[in-house]
Amino acid sequence: xxxxxxxxxxxxxxxxxxxxxxxxxxxxxxxxxxxxxxxxxxxxxxxxxxxxxxxxxxxxxxxxxxxxxxxxxxxxxxxxxxxxxxxxxxxxxxxxxxxxxxxxxxxxxxxxxxxxxxxxxxxxxxxxxxxxxxxxxxxxxxxxxxxxxxxxxxxxxxxxxxxxxxxxxxxxxxxxxxxxxxxxxxxxxxxxxxxxxxxxxxxxxxxxxxxxxxxxxxxxxxxxxxxxxxxxxxxxxxxxxxxxxxxxxxxxxxxxxxxxxxxxxxxxxxxxxxxxxxxxxxxxxxxxxxxxxxxxxxxxxxxxxxxxxxxxxxxxxxxxxxxxxxxxxxxxxxxxxxxxxxxxxxxxxxxxxxxxxxxxxxxxxxxxxxxxxxxxxxxxxxxxxxxxxxxxxxxxxxxxxxxxxxxxxxxxxxxxxxxxxxxxxxxxxxxxxxxxxxxxxxxxxx
Numbered sequence: 001x002x003x004x005x006x007x008x009x010x011x012x013x014x015x016x017x018x019x020x021x022x023x024x025x026x027x028x029x030x031x032x033x034x035x036x037x038x039x040x041x042x043x044x045x046x047x048x049x050x051x052x053x054x055x056x057x058x059x060x061x062x063x064x065x066x067x068x069x070x071x072x073x074x075x076x077x078x079x080x081x082x083x084x085x086x087x088x089x090x091x092x093x094x095x096x097x098x099x100x101x102x103x104x105x106x107x108x109x110x111x112x113x114x115x116x117x118x119x120x121x122x123x124x125x126x127x128x129x130x131x132x133x134x135x136x137x138x139x140x141x142x143x144x145x146x147x148x149x150x151x152x153x154x155x156x157x158x159x160x161x162x163x164x165x166x167x168x169x170x171x172x173x174x175x176x177x178x179x180x181x182x183x184x185x186x187x188x189x190x191x192x193x194x195x196x197x198x199x200x201x202x203x204x205x206x207x208x209x210x211x212x213x214x215x216x217x218x219x220x221x222x223x224x225x226x227x228x229x230x231x232x233x234x235x236x237x238x239x240x241x242x243x244x245x246x247x248x249x250x251x252x253x254x255x256x257x258x259x260x261x262x263x264x265x266x267x268x269x270x271x272x273x274x275x276x277x278x279x280x281x282x283x284x285x286x287x288x289x290x291x292x293x294x295x296x297x298x299x300x301x302x303x304x305x306x307x308x309x310x311x312x313x314x315x316x317x318x319x320x321x322x323x324x325x326x327x328x329x330x331x332x333x334x335x336x337x338x339x340x341x342x343x344x345x346x347x348x349x350x351x352x353x354x355x356x357x358x359x360x361x362x363x364x365x366x367x368x369x370x371x372x373x374x375x376x377x378x379x380x381x382x383x384x385x386x387x388x389x390x391x392x393x394x395x396x397x398x399x400x401x402x403x404x405x406x407x408x409x410x411x412x413x414x415x416x417x418x419x420x421x422x423x424x425x426x427x428x429x430x431x432x433x434x435x436x437x438x439x440x441x442x443x444x445x446x
Contacts, residue, residue, distance in 0.1 A: 146249045
């Protein structure tokens with residue numbers, strides 16, 4: 001039996017390696033999207049077997065060492081590859097450099113497109129990264145902790161004379177590895193094997209979205225993982241600190257704060273003081289910064305699931321695209337977002353109705369984030385990263401849904417492929433239905 005398990009694990013790792021090598025050999029995954037997704041599914045097949053084995057504590061020490069080594073090696077290899085599916089990291093690079101010349105509030109007050117007309121910014125900053133910034137007419141919405149990480153990478157890149165993109169992605173990979181180290185520590189303190197943490201570190205979605213694409217969500221994941229560790233070991237002050245750090249990196253820490261508040265308020269003051277820093281750059285920057293946040297929150301729609309159904313209901317309520325009630329114009333999108341918000345609040349209220357032990361706070365936080373993703377009008381693949389630390393720590397719906405989401409989320413990159421090959425951005429409803437439907441099925445099956 002032991003030899004059979006070792007053979008299965010070895011075959012799974014080889015399958016994962018084959019998929020990784022195939023993916024890395026694709027020069028432009030966005031242009032060759034079907035091939036890229038086939039390689040991702042190959043990786044995911046091997047990864048899924050390892051997740052199932054680790055869930056049953058069937059991964060031995062020797063295999064675990066290989067898993068850790070290969071996970072780190074894969075990140076190093078992908079660091080050298082340019083982003084393919086997203087341009088977000090190029091904004092990070094620019095903002096991390098410009099603050100050294102114009103101060104920390106500059107990205108909040110001025111959009112990248114305004115920079116050439118502003119004195120005191122070296123022409124060297126208007127390089128390839130600046131040219132590839134997405135939505136350059138909108139100022140940043142990235143909170144202070146993210147900006148601090150960007151600035152650290154930008155300053156180091158200037159000091160070394162280049163390599164800003166590689167340095168920034170390296171920072172993000174360090175945060176990513178820190179996340180899984182904390183998850184492993186949490187499992188160890190709970191008297192369980194650390195294998196699940198390191199198997200989740202091999203997740204293809206994590207590797208692609210952090211090491212290759214360079215998404216700053218790894219910093220938020222680190223804060224969430226710190227909170228998970230702290231609440232499991234009964235240290236609520238540190239737990240609130242973790243949620244605050246997550247909020248200072250990506251705002252999601254604010255959304256899960258009620259999960260802790262329903263259990264204990266010990267440590268809330270520390271978290272509140274840290275989180276207060278979140279609003280300071282917006283206050284200093286004035287109205288432009290809040291308008292940028294409002295634009296991202298209200299104008300974008302992509303990769304949604306339940307929201308599509310709510311939007312159809314809203315259209316029936318409004319009687320079309322819009323209607324007028326007195327002096328106000330009411331659109332179906334406004335009604336849909338209000339109904340979605342109420343649905344999310346209703347779910348969170350039911351989930352948190354009864355207090356829970358400290359060790360259950362992270363599970364509740366993960367379920368809140370999962371509900372947020374499923375209800376959101378905008379779901380990018382890298383948002384799924386928020387749930388994965390909790391999927392590694394807890395069994396049941398949070399794990400099954402997280403695993404299915406992680407495997408299928410890359411398919412939500414398909415609009416970029418269609419735009420590149422056909423000239424129009426098209427978010428195919430059937431792909432969204434398959435992704436979201438599979439996750440809901442995983443939730444129902446538990």
